[in-house]
Structure formats: C-alpha cells, structure tokens
Amino acid sequence: MANEKKKLEFAEGEKINLIDLTCRQVDSIYQHMLSKNKPELMWMFDIQKFQWEEVRDAHRNGKKLVAFGGPVPVELIRAFDCVPFFLDTISTRIASQEELCGRFIDETEKYAPASMCGIDKAQLGCILKGELGVQVDAFVHATVPCDSARIAYPIMERVFNCPCFTFDCPFRHDDKGYRYLAGQFDRFVAFMEELTGLKWDAERYEVFKGLMEESNRAYSALIKIAELRKKKPCPLPGRTLVLNELVACMSGTEACTMMLETQLSMGEMLADMGMSASKCPEERYRVCLMQNMLWSDTGILDWMEKTYGAVTVMDGYGYQDGILYEDLDNWENIKYIGAKKMLHTPMIHGATGPAEYWIRIIDKMYDDYDVNVSIFMGHVGCKHTWASGKIVTDMIQEKYGIPTLYVDVDAIDPRYKSTEELQAQIAEYMESVVGATKF
Amino acid sequence: MSYQKLFDTTISDKTVKAWRDSGKKAVGYVCCHVPEEIFYAADVLPVRLRATGCVDSSDAEAWMSSFSCSFSRSVLQYLLNGTYQLDGLVQTDGCMMAARILDNWEHISNKKSEEQFLHQIGAPRITDEYTIEYYKSELKEFADALGEFSGTKVTDEGLKAAVAKTNEMRSLIAKVYELRRAENPVVTGAEVLSITLAECDTSVDEYIEMLKEFLADAENRKPVEPRVRLMVIGSALDNPDYIQVIEEKGGIVVADDLCFASRAFGGQIEVDDKDVLGSIAKYYLSRHTCPRSLDNRPAMHHEILSKCKEYGVQGVIYQKMQNCECWGGESYYLEPDLRSIGIPMMQLEREEHMANAGQLSIRAEAFIEMLEEK
Numbered sequence: 001m002a003n004e005k006k007k008l009e010f011a012e013g014e015k016i017n018l019i020d021l022t023c024r025q026v027d028s029i030y031q032h033m034l035s036k037n038k039p040e041l042m043w044m045f046d047i048q049k050f051q052w053e054e055v056r057d058a059h060r061n062g063k064k065l066v067a068f069g070g071p072v073p074v075e076l077i078r079a080f081d082c083v084p085f086f087l088d089t090i091s092t093r094i095a096s097q098e099e100l101c102g103r104f105i106d107e108t109e110k111y112a113p114a115s116m117c118g119i120d121k122a123q124l125g126c127i128l129k130g131e132l133g134v135q136v137d138a139f140v141h142a143t144v145p146c147d148s149a150r151i152a153y154p155i156m157e158r159v160f161n162c163p164c165f166t167f168d169c170p171f172r173h174d175d176k177g178y179r180y181l182a183g184q185f186d187r188f189v190a191f192m193e194e195l196t197g198l199k200w201d202a203e204r205y206e207v208f209k210g211l212m213e214e215s216n217r218a219y220s221a222l223i224k225i226a227e228l229r230k231k232k233p234c235p236l237p238g239r240t241l242v243l244n245e246l247v248a249c250m251s252g253t254e255a256c257t258m259m260l261e262t263q264l265s266m267g268e269m270l271a272d273m274g275m276s277a278s279k280c281p282e283e284r285y286r287v288c289l290m291q292n293m294l295w296s297d298t299g300i301l302d303w304m305e306k307t308y309g310a311v312t313v314m315d316g317y318g319y320q321d322g323i324l325y326e327d328l329d330n331w332e333n334i335k336y337i338g339a340k341k342m343l344h345t346p347m348i349h350g351a352t353g354p355a356e357y358w359i360r361i362i363d364k365m366y367d368d369y370d371v372n373v374s375i376f377m378g379h380v381g382c383k384h385t386w387a388s389g390k391i392v393t394d395m396i397q398e399k400y401g402i403p404t405l406y407v408d409v410d411a412i413d414p415r416y417k418s419t420e421e422l423q424a425q426i427a428e429y430m431e432s433v434v435g436a437t438k439f
Numbered sequence: 440m441s442y443q444k445l446f447d448t449t450i451s452d453k454t455v456k457a458w459r460d461s462g463k464k465a466v467g468y469v470c471c472h473v474p475e476e477i478f479y480a481a482d483v484l485p486v487r488l489r490a491t492g493c494v495d496s497s498d499a500e501a502w503m504s505s506f507s508c509s510f511s512r513s514v515l516q517y518l519l520n521g522t523y524q525l526d527g528l529v530q531t532d533g534c535m536m537a538a539r540i541l542d543n544w545e546h547i548s549n550k551k552s553e554e555q556f557l558h559q560i561g562a563p564r565i566t567d568e569y570t571i572e573y574y575k576s577e578l579k580e581f582a583d584a585l586g587e588f589s590g591t592k593v594t595d596e597g598l599k600a601a602v603a604k605t606n607e608m609r610s611l612i613a614k615v616y617e618l619r620r621a622e623n624p625v626v627t628g629a630e631v632l633s634i635t636l637a638e639c640d641t642s643v644d645e646y647i648e649m650l651k652e653f654l655a656d657a658e659n660r661k662p663v664e665p666r667v668r669l670m671v672i673g674s675a676l677d678n679p680d681y682i683q684v685i686e687e688k689g690g691i692v693v694a695d696d697l698c699f700a701s702r703a704f705g706g707q708i709e710v711d712d713k714d715v716l717g718s719i720a721k722y723y724l725s726r727h728t729c730p731r732s733l734d735n736r737p738a739m740h741h742e743i744l745s746k747c748k749e750y751g752v753q754g755v756i757y758q759k760m761q762n763c764e765c766w767g768g769e770s771y772y773l774e775p776d777l778r779s780i781g782i783p784m785m786q787l788e789r790e791e792h793m794a795n796a797g798q799l800s801i802r803a804e805a806f807i808e809m810l811e812e813k
Binding site: 117141151152155170171176177180183354355384387388394408 | 501502503504506507508511532534535536538539541542543546559561562563564565569570573576730731733734736759761762763764765767768770771772788
C-alpha cells in the first residue's frame with residue numbers, strides 16, 4: 001500500500017502562515033467534498049472549516065484570540081467574547097504532513113531534546129519560527145499534561161510576550177484536587193476581565209450559562225456516541241474518534257454540537273440497520289488503543305479495519321468521563337465541576353496523576369467495549385505512560401487474558417516510522433498472537 | 440568519628456540497618472520536594488534514593504521501558520535488587536519520570552505482598568500563597584500518615600527540633616561551598632558532590648558531625664591549581680565520577696546548580712512558631728530546585744548567573760539526562776543570558792551509568808582549552 005503520509009514542498013527561506021495555509025487546505029477538502037455532492041458527509045468538514053476560520057478571523061470579527069495549552073475552561077474564555085485557540089490542534093492537524101511537521105519539530109530540536117513530545121515540539125517550533133500567522137492576545141495554560149509541555153509553555157510565554165495565566169493542576173484527581181483547582185477560577189475570571197475590559201456581571205454570567213448549556217449538549221451527544229460504539233458491530237469507524245477530540249476546544253459552540261449530534265444520528269441509523277460505517281466487510285476484532293491517537297498516520301485505523309476487520313472502538317486519548325455542568329446558577333458549584341472537567345479531560349485523566357487513574361480508565365474501556373485486541377501504540381514522547389505501561393498491560397493480561405502489542409510510534413512526527421513498518425508490526429501480532437487472517 | 444564516609448559514594452546500608460535494628464523505621468524518598476524534617480519528627484530515617492553506581496537497570500527497564508530516564512530506572516532497579524532495604528517510599532510529582540517509580544514500586548510490592556509505607560505528595564508547580572497552603576495540606580496528610588506508621592506523632596515541637604538540625608546542616612554545607620570560592624580551592628567539584636550525596640543515607644546527626652570534622656580539617660588539605668573554573672548545571676547528577684572526568688582534564692567545578700548538591704541545601708527554613716508546617720512548605724516550594732515549576736525559570740537563570748559571578752566561573756557545563764524533559768529546554772534563554780556576561784555554555788547528554796566517559800573526556804578537554812584561550 002502506498003504511503004499515505006502527505007508531502008508538501010517549501011522553497012528555502014519561504015515564510016509560512018500556518019493558519020492561512022491550514023484554512024486553505026481545509027477549504028480545499030471542503031470544496032472537493034461539496035463537488036462530490038455528498039451532503040451526508042459534510043458534517044465532518046463543516047466543523048474543521050469553522051474551527052480554523054474562527055481562529056484566522058478572530059481579530060477581523062472583533063474578538064481577542066486566546067491561545068491555550070492543556071485543560072482550561074474554554075466556555076469561560078468564550079463567555080468573555082474571545083476565541084480559544086488550542087495549540088495542540090496545530091500539531092494534530094499537521095501531523096500527517098511530513099515536510100511541515102518536520103520543519104517545526106526540527107526548529108524546536110535546536111533548543112530542546114529530541115525526546116520531547118512531538119505535540120509540543122511541533123507547536124513550539126511553529127511559534128519559534130514566527131509562522132503561526134496570527135497574533136495571540138493572551139496565553140492560558142495549565143501545568144499539565146507533562147514535562148514536555150512544561151518545557152514548551154514557559155518558552156511560549158516569553159515568545160508571545162502577552163498576558164498569561166497558569167492553572168496549577170494537582171496530581172491528585174479527587175475532591176481535594178478539584179477544590180484546589182476550583183479555587184483558581186476566580187483569579188482566572190479577574191484575568192479575563194482585565195484582558196477584555198468586560199465585567200463578570202449578571203449579563204456576562206447569562207452568556208456563560210448559555211455556553212455551558214451548549215457545552216452540555218455537545219458532551220451529552222459525545223456520551224451517547226461513546227455508548228453507541230459499544231454496539232456490535234461498532235457503527236462508527238475508528239477515524240471519528242479523531243474528530244471527536246475537537247470537543248476539547250470547541251465545546252460551547254453550535255458547530256461542535258451539530259457535528260456530534262449529526263454523527264450520533266448517523267450512527268444510530270446505522271446501528272438500527274445493523275450496519276457499520278467502518279471500512280471492513282465484517283467486524284471480527286474490537287481494538288482499543290491504550291494511549292494517544294496516531295495522528296501522524298490515522299490511515300492505520302482504516303488499514304486495520306480493511307485488512308483484519310479490526311475496528312478501533314475506543315482509544316485512551318479520546319475516552320471521555322462524561323462530566324456535565326449542573327446547577328448552572330451556582331457559581332461555586334460550577335467552579336468545582338469546571339475543575340473536575342479539566343482534570344478528566346482526555347489524556348489529562350489518565351496520564352497526569354498516579355498510574356491507578358490510567359488503570360481505571362483502561363479497565364473500564366476494556367470492560368465496556370468488549371475489547372479483544374489490545375495495542376499499546378505508544379507515543380514515544382509520552383514517556384511517563386511508557387513508564388507505567390507494564391502495570392496496565394499486566395492488568396489487561398491478568399483480568400482479560402489479552403496480550404498487548406507494544407509498538408513505539410511518534411503520534412505527530414511521521415518521519416519516525418513508516419506506514420509499512422508499522423503495518424508489519426501490527427500484522428505480525430494480529431496473525432501470530434491474535435490468530436487473525438486477512439480478508 | 441572520621442569524616443571519610445563523606446567521600447564514599449557507594450550506597451551504604453549501614454546507617455539504615457542500625458536504625459532499623461533499633462526498632463525504628465527507615466523510609467526512602469525521591470525528589471528534594473519531600474521535606475526530611477517530617478521524617479525526623481516522626482522518628483523515621485529519611486533515605487533519599489539515588490542510583491549512584493548502577494550500571495545495569497534492565498529489570499527496571501522491563502517495568503519503565505527504555506523511554507524513561509535512566510536515573511528513575513536505576514532507582515527502581517536498586518529497589519528491585521535489594522540495594523535498598525526500606526520500610527517504604529515517599530514521592531512527589533517532582534517530574535513525571537520519577538513519579539512513576541512509586542507507581543511501579545507500589546505495584547511490585549503489592550504483587551509480592553510486601554507491606555510498605557507508600558505515600559505520594561502533590562507539589563504545586565506555581566509558587567504563591569494559595570499554592571503554598573495547598574502544599575502544606577499535602578505535607579500535613581503525609582505527616583499524619585507517617586506518624587501513624589512510625590508510632591510517633593508529628594508535632595510542631597518535633598518539627599522545630601528537626602528544622603534546627605537541618606538548618607545547621609545547611610549552614611555547614613554553605614561553609615563547604617565557601618571553600619570553593621578560593622582562587623585555589625581545597626575541595627574539588629567531585630569531592631563536594633560526594634559530600635552532598637553522603638547526606639542521602641546518613642542520619643542528620645551523624646552528617647553534621649562529619650561536616651564539622653571535615654571543615655575543621657579543611658585548611659590542611661592541598662589546594663588545587665585549576666586551569667579553568669567551571670559550573671555544572673542540569674539533570675539529577677548523583678555520580679561524582681562524572682565531574683571527576685571533567686576535572687581530570689584540568690578544570691575545576693567550583694559551583695553547581697544540581698538537585699543533589701547546592702539546590703538541595705540552599706537557604707534556611709525560617710520558622711514561624713504559629714505555623715511550623717507552613718514554614719516548611721514555604722521553604723520547600725519557594726526554593727528553585729529544578730525547572731519542574733512553570734514560574735521559576737527567570738529566577739533560576741538569574742541565580743545561575745549570580746553564582747557564575749560569585750564563584751568566578753569561566754564556563755558552564757549543562758548536562759542533560761536523556762529523556763529528562765524537566766531540564767530539557769533551558770538553553771533557549773539561558774545560553775544567551777550567559778553569553779551576555781561572557782560565559783560560554785557546553786551542553787552534554789548523558790545516561791545514569793558512565794557509558795560515555797571517553798566522549799565526555801574529549802569534550803571537556805576541548806571546552807577547557809577553548810576557555811583558556813579566551
């Protein structure tokens with residue numbers, strides 16, 4: 001199979017405007033899909049177009065652009081009429097574009113170790129090269145997810161040279177931890193007031209309430225989608241897991257809710273008919289990826305479906321704990337739930353505290369989704385999950401009797417491993433350990 | 440009492456064994472955000488875990504993978520192979536690699552049905568009144584749990600007595616560092632690192648006595664005539680041989696910014712009688728031990744620059760443990776800052792075991808020659 005990783009060519013010395021480039025790429029795909037007259041698929045592209053153009057046009061629309069890293073309360077940022085810009089989406093967006101991704105990663109590696117996480121390397125490199133293409137008005141970040149982010153964020157703060165706010169996320173994700181984090185919300189509100197000149201008054205709170213309601217609609221749909229994926233065959237393909245990650249930065253927008261609700265209704269329709277939108281003629285295996293999504297080569301999910309009928313039913317990154325805002329008029333309660341949501345954000349929930357949190361999530365996923373193929377597609381930059389991998393895979397072996405395939409990948413940098421090499425590693429496991437045969 | 444133990448960097452179980460034989464507990468800890476004072480107040484011997492001399496961490500690698508830092512792996516190896524025979528392990532989330540030592544050790548201990556005191560302390564990554572209060576509450580939980588485990592409740596009086604001793608220890612270490620300011624110091628960098636490492640598995644009383652004896656005898660030591668004066672900064676370094684390789688090429692390490700050395704002993708705890716635990720929390724969270732925090736970079740860099748001036752440093756060696764992200768990105772701002780005061784910086788990658796001694800030797804020699812020609 002031909003390597004699907006995309007290549008772009010840049011002239012030497014050419015300056016890139018990443019946001020413009022991304023908007024053009026997304027629009028090009030959008031127009032292509034329109035021309036194919038497939039309205040039933042457009043929900044997948046509408047959201048991406050909205051996401052990137054919202055960032056590009058923030059200033060044109062009179063809004064401040066707030067870059068963020070790690071879990072932050074995006075609904076609060078939107079309540080102050082600002083556009084939240086999740087910097088991780090730069091990395092996940094360009095992950096399949098070898099030239100572009102390499103350009104930024106190489107830039108970061110001039111100053112930071114190659115072992116740093118590719119998510120942080122790609123976005124930091126873009127910022128260091130001055131090729132983001134937009135001016136950010138503020139930078140809000142948390143002290144998680146990892147040591148790599150903790151290299152990147154302080155450097156970004158200095159490069160952005162704009163107002164910055166840091167949420168200190170505790171190691172423990174329990175009542176005490178939620179209270180500690182919730183206690184930082186009022187200071188954040190004061191920060192947003194100063195940034196925007198807008199008051200945190202009854203009128204602003206009403207806006208915030210509307211955003212929380214919209215966010216709840218999105219997360220409710222996501223919870224139902226997660227529920228739907230438990231069905232056999234799984235009605236939705238592995239690829240949609242990647243799309244659903246957008247909720248981290250888009251919750252509170254109608255576009256996000258619409259994307260998830262459309263996905264849900266399509267999934268329900270397929271389920272009712274006993275059908276699946278996955279690429280396989282027959283679902284034979286249910287796969288769980290224990291760690292990050294492989295953004296640098298999402299085609300591998302399609303390949304597993306087409307080759308072995310192995311459908312990725314859930315992944316450790318995209319798995320949601322499904323926490324909704326409640327008692328919306330009670331600010332004290334909202335701060336607590338907001339903190340809880342932050343600490344249960346995908347990737348944060350399993351990777352930033354003690355290993356027992358990750359074990360809990362994996363155990364629940366394997367149980368709920370009736371997983372029978374276990375793959376630790378370990379992002380090499382996520383070293384602290386590697387460092388607890390054996391604890392988790394021992395649990396899977398002991399409790400579920402499933403041996404786990406360990407395969408090292410770079411979730412962002414497509415240069416790390418070729419598609420062919422990865423396919424060979426998975427094929428060997430599928431055929432010799434799982435006993436699978438190709439269609 | 441002889442102070443020669445200060446220069447023996449092999450991990451000794453002598454103190455631990457004697458302590459445990461007397462019916463008391465000895466508990467290990469990783470990362471210098473774990474306050475020793477709480478151990479002493481609970482009549483528990485604190486043993487700061489290090490991995491000096493570990494040349495094979497393959498058992499631990501099976502648990503932590505080759506993508507983890509070799510310091511963390513090697514510490515786990517020493518727990519696995521019985522180099523450390525302790526009653527428990529305490530950890531902070533100093534860095535994520537080190538935090539996983541506790542996770543793995545807990546899992547392994549449970550599998551072996553070994554009873555261990557295991558405790559995780561959350562250390563904030565921002566320092567202000569709010570975060571210090573939270574850290575204090577974490578220390579309170581730890582103090583209560585440890586007191587229950589040892590049978591000696593941690594009280595303010597117990598903490599104050601412990602602080603008096605650790606402050607004395609810090610004063611004595613400050614005097615050792617004073618010796619390094621001399622044009623021809625009577626201690627080498629490797630020796631100073633040995634001295635600070637000796638604290639890891641020695642009781643504070645014994646350590647204070649050894650330091651006093653060493654300082655009393657210091658004037659009898661032969662001064663070193665160095666070609667250049669160096670500073671070493673970076674990842675957790677618990678192997679004096681690493682510095683010795685550099686010093687054998689004619690440089691002398693007169694200053695450091697290392698968590699097993701100066702960073703672990705800086706300043707003094709100022710005790711507020713009304714809030715003893717809060718005073719300890721403030722000290723441990725406010726000192727700049729490593730770039731694990733997100734708001735301490737400018738202050739850390741400023742301190743490094745100040746030390747360069749104080750100790751007459753001509754060049755800085757920035758050593759990074761492979762897979763240590765905490766110390767991964769400091770060069771971006773630090774290198775130009777140092778350059779602005781005319782001090783070159785050399786960056787080196789290393790592993791816990793001295794696999795690259797030859798390369799280190801060549802690079803150190805070239806760096807020293809370059810500094811001499813300046």
